Amino acid sequence: MSKAKTQQPAVIHKVIMVGSGGVGKSALTLQFMYDEFVEDYEPTKADSYRKKVVLDGEEVQIDILDTAGQEDYAAIRDNYFRSGEGFLCVFSIKEQESFQATQDFREQILRVKNDENIPFLLVGNMVDLADQRQVSVEEATKRAQEWKVSYVETSAKTRANVDKVFYDLLRYIGKYKLTPAGRKALSQNATNSSNHPETTGCSCVAM
Amino acid sequence: MTDGLARILSKPTYESEQFVAKLSANGEDALLEMKSKIHMLNDETAQALKKNVFKNYSQFIETAREISILEGEMYQLSHMLSDQKSEMTKMMELSLVSDRAIIQGLKGEEEEKTNPEEENRRNLAFLLEKVEGCSSVVDAPGRQLVHDGDLVELDAETHAQIQRVHAFLLNDSLMIATWIPHRRGPMRYRFQGLYELDGLAVVNVRDTGPVKNGFKILNFPESHMYQTDTAKAKRQWLDALEDTKKKKALRDKQKKEAAMRLAEQQLQAALASPGEADLSKSFTDDKEESVDRDYLSADWLQELPEDLDMYIAQRNFEGAVDLVEKGYDYLTDCPKGPALKEFKARIEHRVKQLTDGLMNELQVSPERSLRGGPRAARRAVTQLIRLGKSAQACELFLRNRSAIIKYNIRQLKFEGATTLYIRCLCGVFYSSLSDTAKEFIKAFPGHYGCYSAFVIWAKQELQSFVSIFKRQVFESKASLSTIADCVLLARGHCQELSTIGLDIEFCLDALLDISIQNVIEETKDQLIEGIKYRAHDDVWRPMNHLTQADCDKYIADVATTGYDLTPYIFDKCFIAITMNSIQFSKVIVTFAEDLLKLHSSEQEDSSADVITTVFKAQITHIEHSLQSEQLKKEHVLILKNAQFLLEVVMDKIKTLYTKYNVPFPVKLQHLSSHYRKLKASK
Ligand SMILES: Nc1nc2c(ncn2[C@@H]2O[C@H](COP(=O)(O)OP(=O)(O)OP(=O)(O)O)[C@@H](O)[C@H]2O)c(=O)[nH]1
Ligand SMILES: [Mg+2]
Numbered sequence: 001m002s003k004a005k006t007q008q009p010a011v012i013h014k015v016i017m018v019g020s021g022g023v024g025k026s027a028l029t030l031q032f033m034y035d036e037f038v039e040d041y042e043p044t045k046a047d048s049y050r051k052k053v054v055l056d057g058e059e060v061q062i063d064i065l066d067t068a069g070q071e072d073y074a075a076i077r078d079n080y081f082r083s084g085e086g087f088l089c090v091f092s093i094k095e096q097e098s099f100q101a102t103q104d105f106r107e108q109i110l111r112v113k114n115d116e117n118i119p120f121l122l123v124g125n126m127v128d129l130a131d132q133r134q135v136s137v138e139e140a141t142k143r144a145q146e147w148k149v150s151y152v153e154t155s156a157k158t159r160a161n162v163d164k165v166f167y168d169l170l171r172y173i174g175k176y177k178l179t180p181a182g183r184k185a186l187s188q189n190a191t192n193s194s195n196h197p198e199t200t201g202c203s204c205v206a207m
Numbered sequence: 208m209t210d211g212l213a214r215i216l217s218k219p220t221y222e223s224e225q226f227v228a229k230l231s232a233n234g235e236d237a238l239l240e241m242k243s244k245i246h247m248l249n250d251e252t253a254q255a256l257k258k259n260v261f262k263n264y265s266q267f268i269e270t271a272r273e274i275s276i277l278e279g280e281m282y283q284l285s286h287m288l289s290d291q292k293s294e295m296t297k298m299m300e301l302s303l304v305s306d307r308a309i310i311q312g313l314k315g316e317e318e319e320k321t322n323p324e325e326e327n328r329r330n331l332a333f334l335l336e337k338v339e340g341c342s343s344v345v346d347a348p349g350r351q352l353v354h355d356g357d358l359v360e361l362d363a364e365t366h367a368q369i370q371r372v373h374a375f376l377l378n379d380s381l382m383i384a385t386w387i388p389h390r391r392g393p394m395r396y397r398f399q400g401l402y403e404l405d406g407l408a409v410v411n412v413r414d415t416g417p418v419k420n421g422f423k424i425l426n427f428p429e430s431h432m433y434q435t436d437t438a439k440a441k442r443q444w445l446d447a448l449e450d451t452k453k454k455k456a457l458r459d460k461q462k463k464e465a466a467m468r469l470a471e472q473q474l475q476a477a478l479a480s481p482g483e484a485d486l487s488k489s490f491t492d493d494k495e496e497s498v499d500r501d502y503l504s505a506d507w508l509q510e511l512p513e514d515l516d517m518y519i520a521q522r523n524f525e526g527a528v529d530l531v532e533k534g535y536d537y538l539t540d541c542p543k544g545p546a547l548k549e550f551k552a553r554i555e556h557r558v559k560q561l562t563d564g565l566m567n568e569l570q571v572s573p574e575r576s577l578r579g580g581p582r583a584a585r586r587a588v589t590q591l592i593r594l595g596k597s598a599q600a601c602e603l604f605l606r607n608r609s610a611i612i613k614y615n616i617r618q619l620k621f622e623g624a625t626t627l628y629i630r631c632l633c634g635v636f637y638s639s640l641s642d643t644a645k646e647f648i649k650a651f652p653g654h655y656g657c658y659s660a661f662v663i664w665a666k667q668e669l670q671s672f673v674s675i676f677k678r679q680v681f682e683s684k685a686s687l688s689t690i691a692d693c694v695l696l697a698r699g700h701c702q703e704l705s706t707i708g709l710d711i712e713f714c715l716d717a718l719l720d721i722s723i724q725n726v727i728e729e730t731k732d733q734l735i736e737g738i739k740y741r742a743h744d745d746v747w748r749p750m751n752h753l754t755q756a757d758c759d760k761y762i763a764d765v766a767t768t769g770y771d772l773t774p775y776i777f778d779k780c781f782i783a784i785t786m787n788s789i790q791f792s793k794v795i796v797t798f799a800e801d802l803l804k805l806h807s808s809e810q811e812d813s814s815a816d817v818i819t820t821v822f823k824a825q826i827t828h829i830e831h832s833l834q835s836e837q838l839k840k841e842h843v844l845i846l847k848n849a850q851f852l853l854e855v856v857m858d859k860i861k862t863l864y865t866k867y868n869v870p871f872p873v874k875l876q877h878l879s880s881h882y883r884k885l886k887a888s889k
Binding site (some may be wrong): 009012033045046047049050065073075076077078079080082083119 | 364405406407408409410412413415416422425426427428430445449456546
């Protein structure tokens with residue numbers, strides 16, 4: 001058994017990557033984590049990453065949950081979303097369908113988190129392939145304004161705006177956690193690892 | 208003195224001629240003395256020889272006995288070894304980190320479906336041994352273990368270690384059990400939680416920080432993080448979880464579709480009645496639970512499952528059953544609760560093992576010696592009855608006995624006369640049967656339900672016995688007399704059996720009836736054939752013995768068969784009865800006697816019929832002869848013969864009937880009066 005060092009930064013911000021399959025959630029995550037671009041497409045199931053970052057002079061930990069674009073079961077997706085404190089909702093600018101799908105993701109997140117102000121960024125990826133663009137900046141920006149969130153265009157390949165979307169989201173989360181509404185929303189939904197079934201019991205299968 | 212002589216005689220250089228020459232030179236006295244010496248020597252040698260034979264014989268017997276004991280011990284030893292081997296493989300299967308479970312988990316859906324329910328139960332029964340408080344998990348029907356392994360639970364936030372756990376992936380849920388430190392015995396875990404796979408979200412935690420091989424289980428509002436020892440183990444867990452979740456989803460979908468179809472059908476049938484909500488009890492009474500837990504905490508009771516294991520391994524079946532009875536006795540007063548249920552399940556699991564072991568004792572297998580006799584099986588039977596498995600015990604016991612009978616019969620060598628073989632066959636079969644009957648009554652006292660099974664068994668055994676019997680007796684073209692003797696032998700044994708309350712004689716008769724009828728028919732036809740043949744060249748000559756001495760000798764000869772021919776002598780050496788008549792008289796009497804031996808109430812009529820038919824054939828010959836012109840001169844002689852056959856011979860048959868205690872048939876009576884008609888007609 002390897003001993004885990006526990007002197008990690010106390011603050012952990014939990015980010016969830018959502019969006020249709022193949023839009024570049026994993027590519028963005030890996031670019032952010034390891035500064036590398038992966039050409040091969042391998043559909044994700046659910047991977048989590050942790051990284052220490054310095055945010056405005058303060059050391060925090062970012063916990064990224066990279067989800068599957070093709071998760072079939074809404075109930076399971078709920079379980080993933082519940083554990084998030086901020087969301088990067090990714091679509092591919094060269095795929096209109098993926099842009100339309102962001103609407104569904106947004107709705108599901110709001111239903112699960114139950115707060116319109118949950119930290120959230122609309123991310124239009126693959127901007128390096130702007131010649132194949134199907135989603136205009138205008139329509140994306142319009143939707144972001146409707147949702148009262150920011151819209152950022154990125155490229156996992158060129159690393160354009162990759163750090164920006166993560167750092168921006170981390171800042172939102174940091175701020176959000178300080179507001180009474182945010183505290184409330186997150187404490188309601190926060191997953192709690194010390195909650196053992198014998199004390200809560202309600203999710204155990206009662207036979 | 209004789210010793211010296213013996214030495215001389217047994218010298219390698221001994222020359223008999225020289226010795227005798229030397230001896231005879233000394234005159235008569237010396238010779239006589241020598242003769243008596245040699246006599247003595249002869250006697251002594253014979254004595255010594257006898258002694259030696261006897262000495263060696265007893266040694267031989269002893270050695271044979273020892274060999275058979277040794278054989279028994281070797282058999283026991285091999286049996287114990289094979290038992291231990293199976294015990295060991297069983298333990299391997301029970302091992303928590305068994306590879307089998309993983310392979311099983313990856314097997315196709317088909318496989319899973321064909322697995323019998325029983326297998327599933329067994330698959331999970333061992334959990335009761337390992338995990339305290341998991342009986343409700345094990346009880347769910349259709350549940351199966353897919354994968355399991357040791358994990359370390361980490362804090363999902365800080366990744367700090369919390370505790371050691373053991374996780375069991377079942378086909379519909381994930382059970383987590385915490386490790387109990389410093390616990391004696393096999394109970395190493397305590398049930399912590401059971402998560403349905405439906406909503407379970409699994410996260411692969413990439414090795415980014417100091418913590419390696421982690422994965423998370425999210426099930427709102429809980430989130431747990433676990434760590435495996437190796438990357439491979441983590442991969443197995445993730446694969447198994449995903450695979451199992453998929454299969455479960457598929458199953459649920461199919462179930463739902465089936466349910467929808469059913470609902471549709473019901474709707475269509477317009478019979479839909481508002482179903483009552485299933486109000487299943489979803490929580491247990493805590494107070495009650497603690498009560499039965501206290502009750503179960505007695506030291507000896509806690510150790511009972513392990514003690515049982517030990518007894519079973521040692522093949523101390525009596526001890527094991529004693530313990531089971533004691534345990535059950537104690538538990539009858541225990542307040543009902545989940546802990547009791549769980550404990551009972553643990554005992555039942557072992558009772559099943561014990562039963563299997565005992566049944567195995569009675570199983571007939573080719574490598575097993577069958578010399579044990581019925582008493583050897585009684586031990587296992589007694590214990591099985593105590594465990595309430597009398598039906599199985601009965602079946603196995605009887606099957607065991609069948610094998611022994613078969614074996615013993617096969618040991619018989621078929622040589623010599625049919626009757627001799629049948630005597631041996633009957634001896635073996637009936638003594639086995641009566642042994643079994645006596646043993647059965649001892650082994651199953653008061654279990655009257657089993658007695659009918661025994662009777663059916665006895666009938667079946669009799670059937671296979673009869674088929675051997677038939678093959679040897681009827682198909683070997685033996686004479687009717689031999690057949691009659693054999694049947695008599697078998698019947699006699701049946702009658703002996705009825706003294707212990709088992710009456711199977713009527714079964715034997717029923718089984719033999721057709722064969723007997725056939726052979727009687729055949730014999731009858733042969734006899735008639737013979738009569739016709741002899742009639743053809745019968746010239747009705749009196750027997751001429753040429754001299755009175757020869758004639759007297761012949762008369763004496765015939766007298767031994769029970770006929771007095773003296774009244775038929777004329778001219779000193781002539782007998783008025785022809786050779787043909789004498790021959791017939793012998794044949795018909797033997798035939799009658801055979802039939803009477805074979806007699807059983809069902810055959811009475813036909814026996815009278817066949818005797819009459821054969822007799823009539825001869826009489827017809829006489830009638831024809833009387834009508835013949837050429838034989839006119841012989842009328843007196845023919846009538847004398849007719850008188851002999853119809854009065855003397857018939858009388859003899861009549862005494863046979865009396866001897867066998869069978870009423871003399873009317874038909875034969877009619878026939879005997881025929882002579883008067885013949886005489887009158889002339
Ligand atoms: N040119 C270009 N290719 C990209 C970019 N981002 C991702 N890709 C490629 O698109 C494919 C899919 O990317 P992923 O990151 O695996 O997609 P994803 O959103 O994680 O998909 P799922 O895991 O199935 O939900 C991969 O072949 C990537 O190399 C980008 O910004 N530019
Ligand atoms: Mg991905």
